[in-house]
Amino acid sequence: MIKVGVVGYGTIGKRVVDASIESxxxxxxxxxxxxxxxxxxxEKKYPLYSMTGDIGIDVCGDFDDFIKDCDVIVDCTxxxxxxxxxxxxxxxKVIVEGGEKHSLTNFSFSSLGNYEKGINKDKAxxxxCNTTSLVRTLTSLKNYIDNVFVTLIRRSVDPWDIKGGPINAIVPVLKVPSHHGPDLNTVLPGINIQTMAVKVPTTLAxxxxxxAKLKKEMKKEDLRDIFENTPRIKVLSGYKSTxxxxxxxxxxxxxxxxxxxxVIFEESINVESGIAYWIHVVHQESIVVPENIDCIKAMFGERDKWKAIYETDKTLGIEKKKECYK
Known part of the structure; x- marks a missing residue:
């Protein structure tokens, strides 16, 4: 049994803990x-360790004990x-999250984009969240795309956060491209992408x-069918907001x-004059959880990408038809 140590019990950490146990x-x-x-x-009697000595609760040991007791660390701080x-x-073995620089591990992972490169890695x-959604949607279309332009409308903070903002402003990222395009290229170097981003006063998503400019002919029905048959993408009709x-x-x-x-708004899917269009929603609190579980599996030698992804999806209750995993 793989022994997973999660550092931090915040937005991502608590979800990775639950998904690891369920896996x-x-x-x-x-x-x-x-x-x-x-x-x-x-209350759930999860083994707890302290990184800083006495923290006022019973623990199983200190940080060194924690590291010795684990096969892989997922640092969600x-x-x-x-x-x-x-x-x-x-x-x-160590996994860090997307807020860290690529240079920390020299390998960035996203299941649909480069699972095979994660096999037996020690650091990843x-x-x-934003890059994960782009990897999923663009990997499914990589044989069709010439270049991509994405406008990211980012939530300000997570719903529980009372310290952040903005509250009454739209805050643009003035550097062009925003970091999201170059980040995508750490996983999919062959995609020509430009991104711009703004932050707005919402917390949900x-x-x-x-x-996306296409290099192959495609109808909007083809685009929709590709999305509907790609794992971890959901097409919803009749919805008008996050x-x-x-x-x-x-x-x-x-x-x-x-x-x-x-999640893609079905009504936004269109192809016109060789350009594909769509709008999708990214739940920043949870979208990376499946990829964390897959990354653990890859690092410990699971060579079958689609088996790993399917089993993770089944564990989380989001599996599609088996034929989608190929």
């Missing part, structure tokens, strides 16, 4: 301090903290407006209303 991995958590968020982990932790990760970075989409996943009874899929 049959032995799972432990390391934290810097006690916060009320940990009460659920304590806030941006730039994994860099501080990295020198301590010796004789253990799972790309960010990001939204991408995509324009709020509608999130409500759909609440009504499905998803835990934390998690939306692991990139």
């Amino acid at each position: 049959g991995f032995k799972t432990a958590i390391a934290v810097r301090r006690y916060t009320p968020k940990l009460d659920i982990a304590i 806030p941006k730039n903290v994994p860099v501080e932790n990295f020198p301590r990760y010796k004789n253990v 970075r799972v790309v960010s 990001h939204l991408h407006i995509v324009r 709020a509608d989409v999130i409500e759909h996943f609440r009504d499905l009874g998803r835990k934390r209303y998690d939306m692991y899929e990139a």
Whole structure:
């Protein structure tokens, strides 16, 4: 049994913990301090370790004990903290999240884009929520695309965050391209992409407006069919906003209303004069969770990409028809 250690129990960390346990991995958590968020982990009797000595609760050991007890560390701490932790990760495999620089691990992972390159790796970075959605949608179309332009409309903060913003502004990323295009190229170097981004006062999800110039003929029905038959992409009809989409996943009874899929508004799908268009929604809190589980599987030698992805999807309750996994 693979022993997974998750560092941090925040937005991504708590979801990776749950998904790791559901995937049959032995799972432990390391934290810097006690916060009320940990009460659920304590109630569920998850093994807890302290990174900073006495934190006022019973723990199984210190950070060195934690590292020794794990086969792989998934560092889900806030941006730039994994860099501080990295020198301590010796004789253990490590995964960091998309807020870190590619240069920290020199390998960026996204399941549909480059699963095979992750096999038996010791260090990996799972790309960010926005990049994950772009890898999924563009991998499915890579044989058709000449170049891509994406406008990213980013949520300001997560729903629980009372410190961030903006509250009454639209904040553009003035550097062009935004970091999302170059980040995609760490996984899919062959795609010619330009990106621009703004941040807006909402917490539910990001939204991408995509324009892709095609090098092969395609009808909008073809585009829709490709999306509908690609794992981890969901096409929804009749929905008009990110709020509608999130409500759909609440009504499905998803835990934390998690939306692991990139969700495409069906009515936005179009092909005109050799250009493909669509709009998709990205749930920043959960979309990278399946990729983290797949990355663990790849690092420990699972060579069958589609078997790994299908089993992860089945565990999370998002599997499509078996023939979609090929």
